Amino acid sequence: MSALAMAKSYDQIFDGQKHYRTLLQCTARPGMIGQLDDVLMEVPAPLNRATTLIALTLMSADSSFHLEQSAEQAMDLLCRETLAKPATAEQADFVLIADARRFEEIDRARTGNLAYPEQGATLVVQVAALSPAPMPDSLRLTLAGPGIESEAAVFVSGAPVELFEALQKRNVEFPLGVDSFFTCDSLSAGPCVMALPRTTRVKWEPVSEWS
Amino acid sequence: MGYVAVKGGQDAIENANRLVDYFRWKGKTEPIKVDQARTQMRLAVDRAMGEGSLYAPAHAALALLQVEGDSFEAAFHLRAYRATLERRYFAEVLNTREMFVHRRISSTFREIPGGQILGPTRDYSFRLLNPALLQASLGSIEKFIEGLRDAIDPCKLHAMTTYKKVIDIFLNEGLMSRQGNPDEDRRVFDVTREAIKFPVPRSAVLQMLARSETGALMCMAYSTMRGFGESHGTVGELRVGEVPVRIVDRRGRTRYVGKIKVTETEMVGGSMRRSPDAARQGGKRSEGAALSIGYGLCFGQNETKGICMGMVESALRSPNPDNPANNQEFVLYHTEVIEAYGFTNHLKLPHYVTFQAGLESARRVARLKQERSKEVAVGAGAGEGGND
Amino acid sequence: MIENLRFQESFNYAYIDEFTKKEIRRKTLKAVCIPGYQVPYASPEMPISRGWGTGGLHLTLSLVGPDDTVKVIDQGSDASVNACNLRLFIKEMAKCAVTFDTAAATIIQSRHRVPEEILTEKQILVLQVPQPEVLRRVERHEAKTRIMHAEADYAKIWVTLYEAYVRSGTLRNGAGHPILVNGRYVATPSPIPSWDVPNLSMARCLYLFGAGREKRIHAIPPFTRVEPLEFDDIRFKVEEFIGVHCSASGQDKAFMDQIYAEDFSRFWVINDSNFLDKVRQGPRPSQRLFTNPE
Known part of the structure; x- marks a missing residue:
């Protein structure tokens, strides 16, 4: 039985539209945490609901995605429901990183070329939590760039410093680069998303305790 | 709220639409049936299907009737309709060697294997208005068809699908290579799903030309032989006929879905000059091939388009x-019928904001000129005074 | 005989099918990620003419949902025939609310004007673009303009700007003054008057630009630096309406239309129809006004 078959409440037209608007708002305002509607669905590991909803919103038969090989059920779901094709991390339009602690794919993701920089990949990175307020054992990201009036702060847990270093390295040659969505899923907040387009300048510092 | 009568715009549109209908019906003649248009305005239907990029004779006939015969609008209606259709399958590559031939001619040889078949063409008819058409009736049509039926030998019909192609002659003699340019981009590009990038692969060029406006394409082709180009291709073969269309279904079985009428043209010309890349690699002149083909294929019977393509x-x-x-950019962008038609006609939209911006600089230039000429006049006057 | 059934249509919500919407959405997101860069997209035919707002319509219909309130203006006016036509189409296809009130709209589709009233973070302005390639007037080939953008080689456009100055004594050369977006891409703001150009910079709303015929989307995210091209000593200036008052409201400090009467006498009216309505009824909505440098 397909996981999505039970999720009667997901409507590809209207939920797709609402989620797209959330993704657009988030992309236009990096650091903003967007809520994707709490759609009734079960998703196979290692996907969280937010990542799955992003895939359902944006991927179609003419896109490709990369997800770690071991995630067979998740691959099946994405192929079936979006008709997108699996690809290597070097070729994929969407690179899904299920665990932010294993982010090697960032170094392999496409960054586009100078004539067509939009061919840079879109990363979807799953983290433990995203919050506008400090959390224990999290990173405080200080963001600047287009979409941000002066500075924005957001707190991420479950993502190592090295991930942001890798991302920074990948985006050093603007307009080449990758654009990222960070997703998390919790009982209290539901599926959430935050965007870091390639234009966002990110500084990070660890928050070890409650401030 | 609304200092301008906003309702006015909507009313104007509705009235304009009613007036269109009025001018269409005010003659109070019998409405033309779609079937009549489909069968008796055959060539207009074919052209609309080609430019509209949708093989659907009844829809094309409806479009033509709806827009009172405007070929741009008819093509536009079909394109807009096409854009709403779900694409369930992709056709297998057409094999035009299977064509049920209505007409085939070659101007490269006096005789060709299978023979020249003039078929239905007005090429050799005198362009004299024919008043006899005014007397046509269902009765006279039936009599005409009866008369023609006796002339058909059913035993010979199967031969219509087995003609060899004229290019086989060149291929057998080694004058033409089966291998294309090795550097060529052989991807099958879909111009309706992806914006083209330059240089455009051949598959996309052919798609765009097949969808282009016949007159615009003719203008381009004509220019190449009149002096703005070095080609005067020869019609290796021009065929009009029906070809089967097949798809592969979800279980991988090949299925025949119907046949479409197409015009296929193979223009024979001198071999391509070697591309700079091939020359650098010391490439042989396309493996010694002396001749090359300019290919055209379009919906229906549209020989002008086929040849020009x-x-x-x-x-x-x-x-x-x-x-x-x-020049790829020049040809492909400017023969695209819906874009050219839309943009030239958008000049009818109000432009007063942009125009005013332009007017402001025009006024400024005029003022500057005036001031400068005054300065010159004053300067000249002062000079004269000094001489005194 | 053709059966009528064959011609019966049922259109998808917001007219465009979901497959095509997804493509437009993916490309729009990339456009936001690379401010000022023109992203190619498939741009299917619409039932309105190319050059009449198909690009804007693609964007609006890919954005709109039943909860949205859409406003459509052409040359600043809600009443323009084409604006009425597009508004009706969007309303019928998306079952959304429509409005003339700039502040009430969530999506505003516009041709050739940015509304006078300040737009907020909840709003998206969709601009219809006839020619997205700002370099087209200095280089006719797409293949070459792509390379010029790739190399940020904008020398030619600076030369034309200087030439315009020599000819007319101003940098302003008609509508659509070229802009530098986020310090990287030179882009067209679409043919808006210079009056509107400063409002693109560090705005609260998102600006999306759709060129349907040319199959390109570009974007200016909120709070993004947008600089009209200018020289250190020859500065960009907006239109000046000196000593001009709107004959319908008596107000000034807005982009004005000049209207000619039967006897060729000239008077002025505020161009933005909804803004005019509001200043007549009061209070005057908040505006961002640009002061020309000396």
């Missing part, structure tokens, strides 16, 4: 900035 396709493969028809 072949000529332009061939011209586009030897870029030359001096000739419009040898």
